[in-house]
Amino acid sequence: MAPARSRSLSATAALLVLCTTTACSPGAQDDGVDVLVSFYPLQYVAEQVGGEHVNVTNLTPAAADPHSIELSPVRVREMGEADLVVYLSGMQPATDEAVAASRPERLLDTAEAAGLEAGPNGAGAETSDAHGALDPHFWQDPVRLSDVARDVAAELSDADPDHAADYAANAEALVTELRALDEDYREALAQCAGATLVVSHEAFGYLAERYDLVQVGISGIDPEAEPSPARLRAVRSVARADDVQTVFFEVITSPKVTKILAEDLGIDSAKLDPIEGQSDPDSDYLDMMRENLAALEDGLVCEG
Ligand SMILES: [Zn+2]
Numbered sequence: 452m453a454p455a456r457s458r459s460l461s462a463t464a465a466l467l468v469l470c471t472t473t474a475c476s477p478g479a480q481d482d483g484v485d486v487l488v489s490f491y492p493l494q495y496v497a498e499q500v501g502g503e504h505v506n507v508t509n510l511t512p513a514a515a516d517p518h519s520i521e522l523s524p525v526r527v528r529e530m531g532e533a534d535l536v537v538y539l540s541g542m543q544p545a546t547d548e549a550v551a552a553s554r555p556e557r558l559l560d561t562a563e564a565a566g567l568e569a570g571p572n573g574a575g576a577e578t579s580d581a582h583g584a585l586d587p588h589f590w591q592d593p594v595r596l597s598d599v600a601r602d603v604a605a606e607l608s609d610a611d612p613d614h615a616a617d618y619a620a621n622a623e624a625l626v627t628e629l630r631a632l633d634e635d636y637r638e639a640l641a642q643c644a645g646a647t648l649v650v651s652h653e654a655f656g657y658l659a660e661r662y663d664l665v666q667v668g669i670s671g672i673d674p675e676a677e678p679s680p681a682r683l684r685a686v687r688s689v690a691r692a693d694d695v696q697t698v699f700f701e702v703i704t705s706p707k708v709t710k711i712l713a714e715d716l717g718i719d720s721a722k723l724d725p726i727e728g729q730s731d732p733d734s735d736y737l738d739m740m741r742e743n744l745a746a747l748e749d750g751l752v753c754e755g
Contacts, residue, residue: 484611487530489538489546490517491729492590493561493599495736497537499625500603504614508533510546516703517542517727518673522549530555535610537561537603542587557610564602565589570656570672586672590726591658593629593636593740600625632740636662639744643753647693649686651700651709654725664751669712674704683712690716697750699723702730721750 483506488494490511497507510526511517522545530536531553538546540562550558567585589595604622608615644663648655653668667689669678678686690698690712697719700706706720713720723746724730724739734742 484607485532485534486607487533487536487555489536489543490727492596492726492736493537493539493603494729496596496600496603496625500600500618500621501607502617502621504611504617505607510549511543511728513729513732514703515728516674519543519675520545522546527553533557535559535606537606539565539587539589541567541585557606559603559606561589561599561602562587564598565595566598568657584672586653586656588654588672588725588727589657590736591655592661593633594661595657597626597629600629628737632737633661635741636744639748640664640751640753643747643751646751646753647689647695648747648751649690649695649698649712650723651698651706652704652725654701654727655723669698669708670704674701678708683708686712687716690718694752696752697721699746699750701725703728719750721746723747723750 483504484501486497486501486505486507488497488507488509491509494507494509497505501507508529510522510530511520520543527549530549533555535557536550536555537559538550538561540547540550540560562585567587567589569584570586589599600622604618607618611618640662646664647667648659648664649667650669652670652674653666653672654674655664655666658664659666667686669683669686670676689695695716695718698709698713698716698721700709700720700722701724702722703725706722710720723743726736726739726743729735729739
């Protein structure tokens, strides 16, 4: 018995040594900052800025429409226990309610850093919903996402001051990538100023505002709101008047209405991802933004 016992003791000692010098699984999970985010773009930012120091959990399942998720009491409780909750007020009624109910100790509402506006570039203006409400879809503008990245770094530094320098450096690396993305959009869409962008729901107001496009949404800011026959007639007549060549559909919400509209008009339809979720785990925010840019270059009517 004695030799076996001493072997197991020395194995334990060896494990302890390992754990103090390198990451120790599964114990390492408990060491990082537990960050709960409400949907994908905020997950992307938290992971990029937090790097190895954070464990990020997304409240919205990968294939779900974040606007209309529901949260179980267990999830709401988890929110109260997270080291940091990063969300966007006004985007998801379920997380707004959960934040109010669970009162997280450290909470970052990204609405302020994102500089949300009421219906930029016509969002919500012609549909029944969202009169006077703020448009949440800020991540379609890389400049606004940069401001949010810096805000997340500041909040993480407060929560975990030992790694503040890393958070600041990670945020600046992300901002550099977002600046390059913004320049690519600016350059590629320079000839498209004033072009009409017909989309299935008004997720592209800030993109339209940044790159001088005119967004026309078949549905409003909330994709669940069914477009009325009058709304469909109005979109059809705008598309004809502006000689639109492509209408853009998205994957998570039903693309059917948009595809029928394209058939009616005898024009193309193409995918434009609102990036509210991550439909392909191998394709991150930057990949999806670049795919969207290629779709816009192909589909918009531009000069030159
Ligand atoms: Zn949306």
